[in-house]
Amino acid sequence: MERNLSLNLHVLLARLDRAADRMLRAEHDISYNRFLALTLISELGVSTQRALADGLGVTEPSVSRMTAVLAADGLLDVQPDPAGGNRRQLSLTGKGERLVASLRQEFEEKLAALVEHSGVPYAEFAEHTARLLATLDRVEREAAR
Known part of the structure; x- marks a missing residue:
């Protein structure tokens, strides 16, 4: 078996992202x-727009545009940060909370079915994914010291 994990991870994540986008948009x-x-x-x-931009790996102007759309759709509440400055605090509205709760469960079930259909036991895949993320977190913390 050829070792090409870097390319395979990229292709897998890109395809999963596109499939997730198609499914969520359609349904x-x-x-x-x-x-x-x-x-x-x-x-x-x-949270703040800056924290959200960091979490999504995008720019703050991109998050600003996205949060404006989500607020206009009634899913997000955007308020000035009490600490001042140009920061904005973000919180889900009731409608946003209900949407996330229902979609997370449905989306998780679809991903679990895909993983199981591939022949990979879901519990093992979830455990290994969590271990990889924890290792990345630890390595990044150590590198920041």
Whole structure:
């Protein structure tokens, strides 16, 4: 078996992202990027646009545009940061919370079915993925010292 993990990971993630985007747009009229933004806000609690940009790996102007659309759709509340400056605090509205809760469960089930269909046991895949993420977090913390 040829070892080409870097390319295979890139292709796998890109294809999963595109498939997720197609599914969410077709079934729920929301892009995968917007779903990820709402999910990160849900996981982080009240957050800032800067934290969201970091979490999504995009620029702050991109997040500013995205949060404006999500707020206009009634999914997100955007308020000035009480600490001042040009920062904005983000929180999900009730509608946003309900959307994230319902889509996360449905989306997780579809991903679990895909993993199982590939012959890879879901529990093992989830465990290995969590271990890889934890290792990356540790390596990044150590590199920042």
